[in-house]
Every structure is written in C-alpha cells, then in structure tokens.
Amino acid sequence: MMGGTSGLGDLDELYEAIILDHYRSPRNSAPVDDPDVDLEVNNPFCGDEFHIQLKVSDGSVSQVGINGRGCAISQASASLLAELVEGKSYAEVKAAVDSVRRLLKGEEVTEEEQDLLGDIEALGGVRKFPVRIKCALLSWVGLDDALTDHLKK
Amino acid sequence: MNGSENLIHTFDVEDVRADFPILNRKINGMNLVYLDNAATTQKPRHVIDALTRYYEETNANVHRGVHTLSVEATDAYELAREKVGGFINAPRPETVIWTRNTSESLNLVAATWAEEHVAKGDNIVITAMEHHSNIVPWQQLAMKKQAELRYIPAGKDGLLEMSNISKIIDSSTKIVSATHVSNVLGTVNPVDELTRRAHEVGAVMLVDAAQSVPHMPVDVQAMDVDFLCFSAHKMLGPTGIGVLYGKYDLLNDMSPFMFGGDMILEVTYEDAKWNDLPYKFEAGTPNIADAIATGAAVDYLNNLGMENVWRHEQELTAYALEQMSSLAGLKIIGPKDPTLRGGVISFMHDSIHPHDLGTGLDQLGIAIRTGHHCAMPLVRSYDVVAAARASFYIYNTKREIDELVNGISETAGYFAS
Numbered sequence: 240m241m242g243g244t245s246g247l248g249d250l251d252e253l254y255e256a257i258i259l260d261h262y263r264s265p266r267n268s269a270p271v272d273d274p275d276v277d278l279e280v281n282n283p284f285c286g287d288e289f290h291i292q293l294k295v296s297d298g299s300v301s302q303v304g305i306n307g308r309g310c311a312i313s314q315a316s317a318s319l320l321a322e323l324v325e326g327k328s329y330a331e332v333k334a335a336v337d338s339v340r341r342l343l344k345g346e347e348v349t350e351e352e353q354d355l356l357g358d359i360e361a362l363g364g365v366r367k368f369p370v371r372i373k374c375a376l377l378s379w380v381g382l383d384d385a386l387t388d389h390l391k392k
Numbered sequence: 393m394n395g396s397e398n399l400i401h402t403f404d405v406e407d408v409r410a411d412f413p414i415l416n417r418k419i420n421g422m423n424l425v426y427l428d429n430a431a432t433t434q435k436p437r438h439v440i441d442a443l444t445r446y447y448e449e450t451n452a453n454v455h456r457g458v459h460t461l462s463v464e465a466t467d468a469y470e471l472a473r474e475k476v477g478g479f480i481n482a483p484r485p486e487t488v489i490w491t492r493n494t495s496e497s498l499n500l501v502a503a504t505w506a507e508e509h510v511a512k513g514d515n516i517v518i519t520a521m522e523h524h525s526n527i528v529p530w531q532q533l534a535m536k537k538q539a540e541l542r543y544i545p546a547g548k549d550g551l552l553e554m555s556n557i558s559k560i561i562d563s564s565t566k567i568v569s570a571t572h573v574s575n576v577l578g579t580v581n582p583v584d585e586l587t588r589r590a591h592e593v594g595a596v597m598l599v600d601a602a603q604s605v606p607h608m609p610v611d612v613q614a615m616d617v618d619f620l621c622f623s624a625h626k627m628l629g630p631t632g633i634g635v636l637y638g639k640y641d642l643l644n645d646m647s648p649f650m651f652g653g654d655m656i657l658e659v660t661y662e663d664a665k666w667n668d669l670p671y672k673f674e675a676g677t678p679n680i681a682d683a684i685a686t687g688a689a690v691d692y693l694n695n696l697g698m699e700n701v702w703r704h705e706q707e708l709t710a711y712a713l714e715q716m717s718s719l720a721g722l723k724i725i726g727p728k729d730p731t732l733r734g735g736v737i738s739f740m741h742d743s744i745h746p747h748d749l750g751t752g753l754d755q756l757g758i759a760i761r762t763g764h765h766c767a768m769p770l771v772r773s774y775d776v777v778a779a780a781r782a783s784f785y786i787y788n789t790k791r792e793i794d795e796l797v798n799g800i801s802e803t804a805g806y807f808a809s
Contacts, residue, residue: 247803259807
C-alpha cells in the first residue's frame with residue numbers, strides 16, 4: 240500500500256515514493272574496506288545513528304558506504320546521499336550539501352542545482368513537517384564535517 | 393478563591409471531556425486524541441478560569457502590601473498551598489514549597505540537603521528507571537563530593553530488582569531517590585519498601601512523584617517519605633510551577649536554595665536571617681497566579697476523587713495493553729500485568745521508527761510522544777534508541793485507544809512494502 244488510501248492525509252507529501260523506496264532499499268550500504276573517512280553521526284533527540292565511510296582518491300569520492308538506524312526520512316536521506324556522492328569531487332559534494340541545506344530550509348535552489356540533486360528533491364517534502372528537517376539533514380551535516388576534517392589533514 | 397461549587401461530583405468521562413476546551417480542536421482535520429499526558433496534561437476550563445479570574449480580579453504581590461488586593465492575593469496563594477498539602481496529606485502547609493517544576497524540586501534537595509550531608513565515601517542510591525532530572529543532579533553531586541552513585545537495576549520485566557536492595561542501600565547511603573511511577577515503563581515502584589530500607593540505614597528517602605501524584609491517591613505521611621516532588625502541569629495545572637514536599641524538621645534545618653526577597657527575616661549590610669518555612673525556599677516574587685490555578689486543579693481532581701481517577705486509568709491501561717498486544721510487530725516494554733503499572737505504555741514497532749509512527753498518527757489527530765523520553769540509559773537498555781509512548785488521563789476513552797490501535801495499523805500498512 241502506498242498511502243493515499245486512508246486518513247493519513249498529507250503523509251504522501253513527506254514520504255514520496257522515492258523516499259519510501261530508498262528507505263526500504265538503501266543504496267551503498269555495504270561497509271567500505273580500509274576507508275579514508277570513517278565517522279559515526281547521531282541525533283540524540285531521536286536516537287538516529289549512521290556510520291559513514293568513504294574512500295577518496297584524486298580529490299573525489301571513489302567509494303561510499305553508509306549504514307545505520309533511524310526513521311524513514313533519515314535513512315532515505317542517507318541513502319540518497321550515498322548514491323549522490325559516489326564519483327563526485329570534493330567541490331561537488333560540498334556544493335550538494337549546501338544545496339540540500341537550502342532545499343530543506345525552503346530557500347531557493349537553482350535549476351542547475353536541481354539537476355545535480357535529482358531524486359534528492361523529494362526530501363523537500365520535509366518542509367511541511369519542520370520537526371523532521373533534522374532527520375533529513377543528519378547524514379549531510381555529518382558528511383560535510385567529515386570532509387572538512389579530512390581536507391585539513 | 394471560590395470555585396469548587398460548579399464542579400462535577402461523580403466520574404463520568406463524557407462530563408470530564410466537556411470541561412476541556414482543547415478537546416474540541418481539530419488536528420490535521422481530525423478530532424484531537426491526546427495521548428501525551430505523561431509529558432503534560434490538558435487544562436480544564438476551571439483551571440483556565442482560575443488563572444484569568446486571578447489576573448482580572450485579584451492581581452497583586454503577596455506577603456507585602458497592606459492593601460486589599462495584596463491581602464486577597466496572599467490569602468489565595470496560601471489557600472492553594474493548603475489545598476496541595478491536603479491533596480498529598482502533608483502534615484502542615486509550610487512543608488509544601490512551591491518550585492518551578494519537579495526538576496527544580498529535585499535540584500533543590502541535591503543542592504541543599506544533599507550538598508550538606510553527602511561526603512566523600514558516602515553513596516547515593518537511585519534506580520535504573522529514573523528521568524534525567526533524577527539522574528544528572530546526583531551524578532554531579534557524586535562527582536563533586538567523591539561519593540558513589542549506585543543504581544537499583546531494572547529487569548527486562550520492567551520491574552526493579554529488589555532482591556539486592558539491602559546490599560545496595562547500606563550504612564554509607566545518605567539518600568535514596570526513586571521514581572514512584574516510571575515515565576517510560578509505567579511501572580509503579582515499591583517505594584514503601586525502599587523507604588523502609590533507607591530509614592533502616594539512616595538515609596533519607598526522596599520520591600519523584602511527577603507521574604504518580606496526578607494519577608493516584610498519594611499520602612506522604614502513610615508513605616513516610618522525607619521528600620516528594622511533582623509538577624502541576626502534569627495534573628491539570630499550569631506550566632512553570634511545581635512542588636517540593638519535605639518533612640518539617642528536615643526542611644527547617646536546610647540552607648536556602650536561592651537568596652532574595654521574601655526568604656529573609658532581617659537583612660543588615662553584613663548579613664541576613666532566613667525567613668521561616670516555607671518562605672525560606674521561595675526567594676523573590678513567587679508564581680502567584682499559577683499556584684492559585686494549581687489549587688483549582690487540586691479542587692478539580694478532588695471532586696473526581698483520586699480513587700476514581702486511578703480506577704479509570706487502570707481500566708484504560710488494561711484495555712490498551714490487551715488491544716495493542718494483538719497488533720503484529722508491536723512490542724510493549726514494561727510490566728505485562730496492568731495492575732503493576734500506571735497509564736503509560738511505551739512500545740516499538742518492528743517496521744516503523746517511532747518518529748515515522750508519530751508523524752503518521754499526528755496526521756490522524758493522535759498525539760503521542762516519541763524519542764528517548766528523557767530516560768536515555770533506560771531506553772537504551774532495551775536495545776533501542778527510541779520508543780513511542782501513549783499515556784492516559786481522566787479524559788481519555790476506550791474509543792480513543794481503538795483509534796490509536798487503528799492508527800498504528802494504518803501507519804504500519806503505509807510503510808510496509
């Protein structure tokens with residue numbers, strides 16, 4: 240059953256089909272051997288926890304593995320992130336994180352950014368459910384911090 | 393303040409519901425089903441009117457002026473203290489101290505009595521099912537004093553493991569602080585047994601009654617507890633006001649918690665003399681209006697009868713446990729036996745994270761709590777990071793529990809592949 244059939248009302252706006260798909264079948268969730276970036280992110284408010292691992296070479300992300308536990312929004316968001324960053328340069332990843340932040344805050348996102356984000360735009364439904372924005376941002380903020388740290392090394 | 397004459401005198405849940413204006417609200421187009429009562433309860437018209445009436449007719453500062461309004465405000469404020477004292481059978485009204493909430497009451501005891509009586513090598517005993525507000529003040533104090541913080545463990549059955557309490561509470565124990573009813577598991581703890589053991593070794597007994605005083609008859613003299621803490625907002629009263637009850641001699645020997653107006657008898661440029669109880673602990677202009685409204689909340693509950701309140705919640709809890717246990721994929725934590733618990737049911741669903749469930753139920757107008765319930769160590773001991781919680785009060789009905797159960801099914805169906 241894919242919503243829309245009951246009193247659950249606006250739930251479909253938050254949980255678009257693409258979100259439920261990523262939640263049920265997370266992408267790039269296998270652990271990475273010998274990762275260059277390896278971090279745990281968590282949101283103590285909800286107890287959501289994700290383990291993010293990256294292999295990086297020549298200024299870009301060559302392999303990514305993200306797994307953890309959390310609500311549908313945080314899991315789908317982490318899966319979308321895992322799908323997006325593979326093969327992207329640091330600059331592209333940074334730009335994507337920035338676009339996602341603005342998308343979730345309801346700020347303007349350019350057409351060029353929309354092209355980069357693709358399916359990730361489905362996360363925008365969270366804007367109507369402000370308490371869930373943190374769920375969607377968790378893995379992105381973690382990745383941003385981890386990359387920033389890695390670049391300093 | 394007047395106010396009890398128009399109240400109902402028997403317990404009829406539909407009559408009760410009619411007294412709560414907020415129950416007419418629509419949430420996402422649906423009737424509100426409010427099941428987050430362990431977080432805070434809704435307020436009856438009677439309490440809201442008491443607040444308004446105070447500001448419209450009586451507002452003045454207390455214990456200061458000789459003018460009519462100040463006298464009336466003082467009388468109303470002190471009458472509310474007497475009502476609250478009567479509600480828990482406190483031996484005298486000055487053993488009832490107004491605070492901001494349960495947390496402040498607990499902190500007050502930690503910062504005054506415990507600060508003066510706990511020394512290096514002593515221990516403080518709490519339980520594994522405490523709210524953060526009954527853990528962190530003791531952790532901090534134990535660190536500062538180089539004292540030991542001991543826990544009475546909780547079993548997977550949701551009950552305290554009492555078999556070892558004579559070892560855990562020993563001659564070096566200075567204070568035992570335990571929750572009467574767990575805000576996560578609903579467990580009604582054997583505080584009488586803990587109190588007896590605490591007193592055997594000369595320790596004082598503090599009871600966090602935030603989840604019990606609103607729901608069941610509580611008699612501080614029969615319990616023989618030394619301190620008892622609760623909040624008004626969890627028992628129909630306003631936010632921002634709570635109570636510390638303490639035995640007179642203990643309170644009388646304690647140092648003040650805060651300094652300022654009203655808590656002193658005499659001030660010179662060099663020193664000050666503390667006022668008598670209860671004012672020694674009520675520095676500054678108190679929360680007059682909310683104290684008076686708390687008195688109105690007590691009137692309302694007394695008119696229902698706390699035995700009736702408890703019976704109603706026991707019926708709802710038994711019904712909810714029965715209905716919820718028929719749901720596939722649902723796991724309820726806490727005691728299975730409804731007579732061992734209050735109206736708090738925490739649960740997890742195999743295929744839905746509590747926050748997704750909470751959002752789904754909110755679409756149906758059903759308000760529950762999700763998360764760690766300010767009891768992270770306990771929730772984690774069940775190997776989960778978050779749980780959903782439904783908690784009941786006087787205005788809840790079996791029909792609402794049916795709506796909860798249907799709502800969980802419906803939301804589970806939505807997320808099922």
